[in-house]
Amino acid sequence: MSRIILFIFLLCSIVSFGQTDEKIIRVGYTGSTPFVMHDQKEEGIVFDIWKEIAYDLQLKYTFKEFPSTEEGIAATKNNEVDILIGPTTINKERAEEVSFSQPYYNTEMAILAPIIEQTFWDKVRPIFSKTFLYGVLGLLLVLSVVGFLFWIVEGRKYKEDYGDKFYKGIGSGVWLAIVTMTTVGYGDYAPRTPAGRFVMGAWMIISLILATSFVAGIATTLSLTTVQQDKTITSIQHLEGKKVAVPNYKKIMDRVSNVDGTPIAVHSVSEGYEMLLNKKVDALIYDQIPLEYIFQLKDKDEYILSMKKIEPQYYGFIFPIESDLKRKVDLEIIKLQENKEIENIVQDWISRN
Template sequence: MIRLILFFYLLSFCGNSYAQMKRDSVIQVGFTGSQPFVIPNTEADGISVDLWRDIAFQGGLNYELTHFKNVTSGLDAVKNQTIDVLVGPITINSDRAANVTFSQPFFETEMAILAPKIEQGFWDYVKPIFSTTFLFGVLGLIFALSIVGVLLWVVERNTLSPEGKHSTIRGIGNGIWLAIVTMTTVGYGDLAPKTLSGRVIVGVWMIISLITATSFVAGIATTISQIKGEDETITSLLHLEGRKVVVPDNEKIIDNITTVGGRPEPVADINEGFEMLSSGEVDALVYDVIALEYTYRGHDEDRFVLSKKNILPQNYGFAFYEASSLKRLVDIEILKQKESGEIQKVINRWVSSGE
């Protein structure tokens, strides 16, 4: 019995000693991703790096930072056990989870659309009046009024007006006038049908007007309301049809843009994409919403419109080779900082200071 107790004591001591050795050893930490989550310079910086520093401080961890050009190379280093953990805005998905282990998500994000604000000119305000729908509606109404006017002149040429007896054009004009005041229910009383046929025609026209006038006027009103002009600024995925769009080099995002008829242009990082958008090479930029907010702040913000439409929501986490005591420590610290709101404070600080 004493031997058994001594064995368990020795096992516990060895386990604690191993854990202490791991804590005293230098953890190899890779960092990668777009700003503001990772900003590579002489001293690594960014949201993800700040979060890792807080975790390391709370856990008493010693570490060395190594920058990787992209997420793919960083995940390969994790898989090959060149590094212990990869930090950054690393999207958690099934393909990556087959090769590495992810921490608790530290941020839930989405794609957003950044596009130039399109100012409308005079023609944009008046072109609805010249639309096919509007013109056909007006022409249809004129045609109907002309038919009624001619019919009234035919049956009322001797009584509609004295001029109607000798002037065809004047008589038809009076007939159209009667049709108009009848349709609009104005009823000036200057003209009125005297014959039975004329009253039948006017009566039928009254009924037709009641049935059709409301729909026609509603259509006219809708078209006129468009005189303000449609907002041609790209604000949703549906607006991307036929447009050239900068996107991350991500198969899922590329497929989504292609599905709505857009022409995706993959880029390595958001800075390259923003330069293409600013120079007019592309029509819109689809990227992580935080990265977009950080990048375009301080760059003539009035030129652009940022649209958040809950596009492709996804989670960011840190990557490990396998589940370990280090991953467990990171998971607990991430949950603590999410619960306390510290992560959101770090994000807000970086976004509000973006230049």
């Protein structure tokens, strides 16, 4: 009888030990598509990454969703979950409260904005810019001065060739200056006196420099003005006077404000995208991957996605400080990065649309 009791006691001890030794990992999650798909199932980039990690570490786990990153971080800090997964940006303020994993993905901010076609006036407006007109007027002034000097030294002596009137003589001198500068050389006018040849010879040398400078300056002005007239937002510099939906992230909001734009904080890429569709904002700045995912859902003829390396972003998982799980997950993340598994998961989700 005592043997039977001893056997039952040992069996219960073994079962009890096995049950207490197996820990269920409490996994919190939050974030935007395609990292976290908000539907009936736990799907998205971070779930695929976590399942790879959990499989290799032979972990059992349960999921719990949080409405926002801030609430998820607070729950992790209070040890309500063992790990928080999602597209959570690593920064100093958060790292003071919780512990971050090895970054599992590096990305950057991008700009999504509607394509705005230039009107006919937008295309011809550079011709009427002040810089362009000043350049043309400056060239005409120099030509007039050369024409006047030539009339002084030679035109008055040959009135039968250059005209007996003051304005005709200067006009002929300007014409000679033009054909000399452009190297056309029609031969209808040519200097005869040493003084006239000196004026035209000096003008030949000076015009080589001036012509090159004027043409280059005018071409640059037309080029820059045309770029400035392009109303499609493709960079931070285009945000002056624009309303821009941005994540609630101080660095990004400050960058928009520094170019005289108006940042409007949104809690998700979906919220910002809806504001863009409803024309409540002129552009949307958000993490590249969520924007690429949304961009695939829309006609590319209507919107343009610009990656300008606005602000590097490093995503990591979050643990309570001094978590025993962190180092194990770090090693698995490094292994997945070396095998390019994470990159393949990300590209697979983006290409699904």
